[in-house]
Amino acid sequence: xxxxxxKIFFGILSLLLLIFIQTLVYSSIEGWDLFTSFYVSVITISxxxxxxxxxxxxxxxxxxxxxxxxxxxxVAYTLSNxxxxxxxxxxxxxxxxxxxxxxxxxxxxxxxxxxxxxxxRVVVDExxxxxxxxxVIDINEDVLKEAVEMDxxxxxxxxxxxxxxxLEKANIRKAKGLISVVGSDAENxxxxxxxxxxxxxxxVVAKADKSSTxxxxxxxxxDRAICPYIVGGMEIAKIAINPEILEFIHSLVANEEDxxxxxxxxxxxxxxxxxxxxxxxxxxxxxxxLAIKKGNKMITSPPPEVKLNVGDVVYxxxxxxxxxxxxxxxxx
Numbered sequence: 001x002x003x004x005x006x007k008i009f010f011g012i013l014s015l016l017l018l019i020f021i022q023t024l025v026y027s028s029i030e031g032w033d034l035f036t037s038f039y040v041s042v043i044t045i046s047x048x049x050x051x052x053x054x055x056x057x058x059x060x061x062x063x064x065x066x067x068x069x070x071x072x073x074x075v076a077y078t079l080s081n082x083x084x085x086x087x088x089x090x091x092x093x094x095x096x097x098x099x100x101x102x103x104x105x106x107x108x109x110x111x112x113x114x115x116x117x118x119x120x121r122v123v124v125d126e127x128x129x130x131x132x133x134x135x136v137i138d139i140n141e142d143v144l145k146e147a148v149e150m151d152x153x154x155x156x157x158x159x160x161x162x163x164x165x166x167l168e169k170a171n172i173r174k175a176k177g178l179i180s181v182v183g184s185d186a187e188n189x190x191x192x193x194x195x196x197x198x199x200x201x202x203x204v205v206a207k208a209d210k211s212s213t214x215x216x217x218x219x220x221x222x223d224r225a226i227c228p229y230i231v232g233g234m235e236i237a238k239i240a241i242n243p244e245i246l247e248f249i250h251s252l253v254a255n256e257e258d259x260x261x262x263x264x265x266x267x268x269x270x271x272x273x274x275x276x277x278x279x280x281x282x283x284x285x286x287x288x289x290l291a292i293k294k295g296n297k298m299i300t301s302p303p304p305e306v307k308l309n310v311g312d313v314v315y316x317x318x319x320x321x322x323x324x325x326x327x328x329x330x331x332x
Contacts, residue, residue, distance in 0.1 A: 004085045011078030018074060019045060022067050029060045045071035103155055104171050107133050112170045114161035114191050115182035116143055119207065119228065123179050124154075130320075135170045137161040162190040167198055177203040180222075185213040189220045196221035261290065262323050266312045268332030277304035285325040287318035 019041045026037035032053070040053045044064060055061045110133035113123050120136070127134045136156040138144050144156045159166035161182065172178070172195060180191040188206045195204055206222040208214050209229075217225035266272075271279050281289060291300045293313040299306060316326055 004081060007081040008078065008085060011074060011081055015045070015071070015074050015078060018067070018071055022063075022071075025063055025067075026055075026060070029057055029063065030055055041067075044068060045075065047072065100155055100157075101169075104135055104157075104169065107135065107155075107171050108174045109176040110134055110171070110174070112137060112161075112167070112172060112175050112178045112195075114138075114178065114180045114188075115207075116140075116147060116156070117181065117183065119181045123181060135175075137166060137170055162187055162194060164194055164198060167191075167194060172198050172202065175199065175202055177205065180204065180206040182207075185209055185216075189213070189216055192217055192220040192222045260320055260323055261315065261317050262327070264314045264316060264323075264327055264330050266308055266310055266314060266330050268330055269310055270332060271308050271330070272310045274308055275304060276302055276306050276308060279308055281326065281329065285318070285329055286322040287316045287326040289314060290317050291315040 019038070022041040022044075023034060023037040026032055026040055027034055030037070032040070036053060043050055044067060047068075055064050111127055112135050113120055113127070114137045116124070116136050116138040120138070124134060124136060134155065136144070136147075136154065137159060138156065139158070139160050141158045144154075144158055148154050148156065157166065157169050159169065161167065161180070178191070178195045180188045180195075182188055182191065185208055188208065192204050192206050195202055204222045205224045205226065206217045206220075208217055208225055208227045211227050211230060214225040214227060276289065276292075281287065289302055291298055291314075292302045292306060292308070293299070293315070294309065314326075314330065316323060318326070
């Protein structure tokens with residue numbers, strides 16, 4: 001698209017320059033005033049030729065012949081590029097692009113997904129299911145073009161996610177989180193560094209193909225670094241060892257689309273020192289507490305008498321609405 005636009009601008013500028021030069025030539029050779037010279041230059045290059053003004057001198061006629069050949073060629077070149085631009089639907093692309101830019105500007109607390117490969121598509125599908133706003137960034141224009149044709153609601157940007165200007169286009173300063181799942185570990189590290197420099201509060205989850213990269217991603221500022229092969233291997237092992245438990249959890253979540261397990265931290269000082277029963281978490285939020293982590297100690301299926309303290313990590317299960325209530329309650 002940019003190449004077509006450049007060709008059109010080149011053709012228009014060349015035509016204007018040619019008309020300007022021919023105006024000066026007519027004015028000099030034929031002795032016409034500038035407006036008349038300009039008028040004759042325009043009608044000549046347009047092949048209209050009214051005949052009210054014609055070159056009288058031999059030199060003027062020779063220059064006119066050369067001018068017609070060059071001018072008609074330039075006109076044909078410019079018009080062919082304009083036709084190509086229209087036929088290929090570039091105006092429609094520009095309209096879509098502007099519309100998408102306006103959508104991105106309005107986004108707030110959204111997620112930026114860097115990389116639209118196999119893993120990126122899975123991430124986007126999960127964000128869709130949760131009705132979470134997102135922007136996809138991928139350097140491959142063909143991949144995104146195909147994705148947009150399949151899903152008109154997809155908000156995406158073609159560009160290099162390691163560059164600040166690309167992340168700025170994705171409105172990173174107002175984003176809640178960034179998920180980096182591009183193919184290269186080095187790129188995931190660069191994306192993390194760039195994202196944190198633009199928005200230090202953004203929550204970054206980055207993928208690592210090699211386990212040795214996990215530490216580098218954390219040092220770069222990633223809040224979570226995940227190696228899909230390790231996670232996948234652990235999941236397979238857990239299913240093989242405890243198939244009934246995992247099948248129960250998966251079926252429970254699958255049957256209720258808005259059921260989730262969340263990790264929350266107690267910040268509400270009013271809960272400090274209270275027992276689980278006294279907190280009335282179940283009555284107030286409807287969420288179920290699966291486990292409580294106190295320092296390095298994990299209490300699973302906590303009894304009602306267990307005491308809560310500020311800084312404790314709570315693992316809760318429930319519907320999205322219930323967990324939102326719980327989150328607000330624990331934060332105070």
